[in-house]
Amino acid sequence: MIHGSVSDRFLKRQRPIPDYVLQSPSQPVHQAETHCPVEVRSGLDAEASELNEATLERDPGSRKQISDYDHGMREQIRRAYLQLGPYQPAWEDSSLYPLNKQSPPRRFRADWFKQFAWLEYSPNQDAAYCFYCFLFNSSDSEFSKAGFNNWKKSLERYRKHEGTTPNSSHRLAVAAGQVLLRDQAHVDTMLARVSSDVAKDNFRRLEASVDAVRLLIRQGCALRGHREGPGSFNKGNFLELLKVFRKRDADYSRISSTNGPQNSLMVSPKIQKEILHAHAELVRRLLSCEQGSSPFAILADESRDASKKEQMVIAHRFVDEITGILHERFFEIVHVADTSAQTLLQAILQEQQHRNVDMQRVRGLGFDGASNMRGEFNGLQAIINDLNRFAYYQHCWSHRLQLALVGASKDVPSISMFFLMISDIVNVAGGSCKRSDVLQATHKQTVDELIESGEIETGRGLNQETNLSRPGDTRLGSLFQIAFIYDILLGGDRIGNLLYVSCLCGNL
Amino acid sequence: MWKSVIQVLNIVELEGSTSDQRAEACRLLDAMDSFRFVFILNMMIDLMGITNDLSQAIQRKDQDILNAMDLVLVAKLRLQKARDSDFESLWAKVTAFCNVHDIEVLQLDDEHQATGRGRRRTQACTNRHLFQVELYNAAIDAQLSELSYRFSDDAVQMLRLAASLMPSDNFKAFDVVNLTELASQFYSDDFSDFEIISLGHQLENFVQDARSHPSLSGLVCLTDLSRSLIITGKAQIYPLVYRLVRLVLTLPVATATGERFFSAMKIIKTRLRTRMGADYLKDAMLLMVEKELADTVTNEEIMTYFQEMANRRCPIK
Numbered sequence: 001m002i003h004g005s006v007s008d009r010f011l012k013r014q015r016p017i018p019d020y021v022l023q024s025p026s027q028p029v030h031q032a033e034t035h036c037p038v039e040v041r042s043g044l045d046a047e048a049s050e051l052n053e054a055t056l057e058r059d060p061g062s063r064k065q066i067s068d069y070d071h072g073m074r075e076q077i078r079r080a081y082l083q084l085g086p087y088q089p090a091w092e093d094s095s096l097y098p099l100n101k102q103s104p105p106r107r108f109r110a111d112w113f114k115q116f117a118w119l120e121y122s123p124n125q126d127a128a129y130c131f132y133c134f135l136f137n138s139s140d141s142e143f144s145k146a147g148f149n150n151w152k153k154s155l156e157r158y159r160k161h162e163g164t165t166p167n168s169s170h171r172l173a174v175a176a177g178q179v180l181l182r183d184q185a186h187v188d189t190m191l192a193r194v195s196s197d198v199a200k201d202n203f204r205r206l207e208a209s210v211d212a213v214r215l216l217i218r219q220g221c222a223l224r225g226h227r228e229g230p231g232s233f234n235k236g237n238f239l240e241l242l243k244v245f246r247k248r249d250a251d252y253s254r255i256s257s258t259n260g261p262q263n264s265l266m267v268s269p270k271i272q273k274e275i276l277h278a279h280a281e282l283v284r285r286l287l288s289c290e291q292g293s294s295p296f297a298i299l300a301d302e303s304r305d306a307s308k309k310e311q312m313v314i315a316h317r318f319v320d321e322i323t324g325i326l327h328e329r330f331f332e333i334v335h336v337a338d339t340s341a342q343t344l345l346q347a348i349l350q351e352q353q354h355r356n357v358d359m360q361r362v363r364g365l366g367f368d369g370a371s372n373m374r375g376e377f378n379g380l381q382a383i384i385n386d387l388n389r390f391a392y393y394q395h396c397w398s399h400r401l402q403l404a405l406v407g408a409s410k411d412v413p414s415i416s417m418f419f420l421m422i423s424d425i426v427n428v429a430g431g432s433c434k435r436s437d438v439l440q441a442t443h444k445q446t447v448d449e450l451i452e453s454g455e456i457e458t459g460r461g462l463n464q465e466t467n468l469s470r471p472g473d474t475r476l477g478s479l480f481q482i483a484f485i486y487d488i489l490l491g492g493d494r495i496g497n498l499l500y501v502s503c504l505c506g507n508l
Numbered sequence: 509m510w511k512s513v514i515q516v517l518n519i520v521e522l523e524g525s526t527s528d529q530r531a532e533a534c535r536l537l538d539a540m541d542s543f544r545f546v547f548i549l550n551m552m553i554d555l556m557g558i559t560n561d562l563s564q565a566i567q568r569k570d571q572d573i574l575n576a577m578d579l580v581l582v583a584k585l586r587l588q589k590a591r592d593s594d595f596e597s598l599w600a601k602v603t604a605f606c607n608v609h610d611i612e613v614l615q616l617d618d619e620h621q622a623t624g625r626g627r628r629r630t631q632a633c634t635n636r637h638l639f640q641v642e643l644y645n646a647a648i649d650a651q652l653s654e655l656s657y658r659f660s661d662d663a664v665q666m667l668r669l670a671a672s673l674m675p676s677d678n679f680k681a682f683d684v685v686n687l688t689e690l691a692s693q694f695y696s697d698d699f700s701d702f703e704i705i706s707l708g709h710q711l712e713n714f715v716q717d718a719r720s721h722p723s724l725s726g727l728v729c730l731t732d733l734s735r736s737l738i739i740t741g742k743a744q745i746y747p748l749v750y751r752l753v754r755l756v757l758t759l760p761v762a763t764a765t766g767e768r769f770f771s772a773m774k775i776i777k778t779r780l781r782t783r784m785g786a787d788y789l790k791d792a793m794l795l796m797v798e799k800e801l802a803d804t805v806t807n808e809e810i811m812t813y814f815q816e817m818a819n820r821r822c823p824i825k
Binding site: 195198199203206211218222263275276317325365390392398401408415 | 511512513515516517519520529532533536539540544545548549552555556559562563566567569570572573576580583642643646647650651653654655657658659666694695697698731734735736737738739743750753754755757758759760761762763764765766767769770772773774775776777778779780781782783784786787788789790791792793794795796797798799801802804805807809810811813814817818821822823824825
């Protein structure tokens, strides 16, 4: 009865380890491991201890060798075995161990377990094994793999296996086992402990870089310099700004530049760009939250940039549903190959789709008066109207107002002549640097005289140095009309010509 | 500036390196010395001054289309008023200017002495006729007719209907029939048939409510109306009215915003930075033009996002 239950308890074959444990660990676990070793390891521990009780084959004669496990699993398996301890199925009455077939017949003795803590016994093979040598692949393969059953020589052999020197293969294995169980000595724990300090430093370096990128981008400055190498005197705005940080902040100086770890300085050009991108993406999220599913109008305009590429700016005009405030927000700037309506349409559609904006919510279109935009049949507004008939087009009102006011008055010949004359005056009087200097000097002299005699007041923003601004400089060559519109209205100096005309006429 | 310009032209006339230059300066000095030139100069300043403020106002980011219609109307009225009554004061101003700068002053009612043409071939007329009718009035008339032509879509039905939504003068222009027509005809995608019927009721109730409500009755423009609807909580009571207000507000007025973005682009992408990539330009422009939003993002958020962007080997936490 006793025999039955005991052998049931010890000899029953355990459930095999499931495939997913034995096979190479799945990919996500691997990835996660590189991120935060500590967390994952504790997770594996939990899994391992679960696997100990139910699934690990304990019988030393029939269990799988450690070397047969996948590399990544071995440590986990060892820890699991160590937590369980040596397999020592002890009958109180040693007569229950089977006799061998030699004469005289001999058998395993349970009191050997007391004498040799590492000893294991396999009821399957009727053989003795060494627990630690199995785990750590000792050179004594009789105890680690094959099994020892020459009971006549047992005590002698056990002692021989233990070895006499502290560096014997067995003793080293025992030591390794003890170390493995001490969690705080584990190499992963050591690494993790170091990285919590390192993480703080990484954080501070990254934060400094974020601050620098934010400031420079906000002010429209370049991040990089022409030469950023060690011998350079001007390493570009970003690195120079960090230099200022180091000067102002001793703590930061201690962990950055040459004092910091060279593999995580957080200053590389790639990092700068990624910080910028991270910031921009967060703002884009805010923008799309703000817009939500509100009806919106698309405002678009094109212009050439410094590298002579045609750029189209798209803005959205919408009313924030929650606050009721009207916004005109930047949406995207796209490079377009040409300015045909079809190309512009494709560019707009692509951006809207990319950012997951529903084109069916468009309720307005605002373009300037160029024919590719406003054309009745093939203009951009007409094509979009085919897609969504609620997208009502409005020709820019301020363009229209100026066209009406400036353009019309020039229908009168004398006024038209007057404008030509003004243009000539600007060319002759302010054309060359020399004349421009004389002009400014005489003007300054006049102002000074008037100030002295008290005829005009001094004050902030008054009597600033002015010069005749040449209308042709602003836009479209010498077309004064257009230049006039743009000077007064859009871009350039807004009040340019108006100011200039009044300067010409004012009491100075 | 006038004196300085004259002085420089004088210098050019005397010391110009080629005879062409000297002749050009001489011609300009003659022109500047004439009463007609000064008159047109002053007239253009007056006329531009009238519309400069208006065009500035139209370019504001939060301008709505109904207000813009009003502003154009104001421009027309002011031009008309200038035509009717401002000529005399302009004449006085020009005379004063000429006296200061030693330019020969013309008398309004003298007969006009045409220069450079045979007198027999020109019709005799007074200075008043020439300056007031042929110059001043002609210029303003041209502007007025051009305004009517360019803004002829005041007459476009949609804007005419939408004008009923204007909250100024205690909702004087408010018209329920017009507004339901606007919704059913132009925004049928946003209002179902049933909603159009209830929109009618909501509009009736709303206008009664708003006219007696202290913070709604004094509103001037549509932007204020939309904000006040939220502040007073009326947007929840009259959701369909709020929807209609938002739709009309959405209609674009000016593309000045686009021009603003281009001026930001010119700062970012300069002559020295022409090799800039498209993504960089996009990100940098967004952050520069939407500073207000960009500043609400904290460093921690950026760093967390940054860490998650790629498989980073340097932990920061």
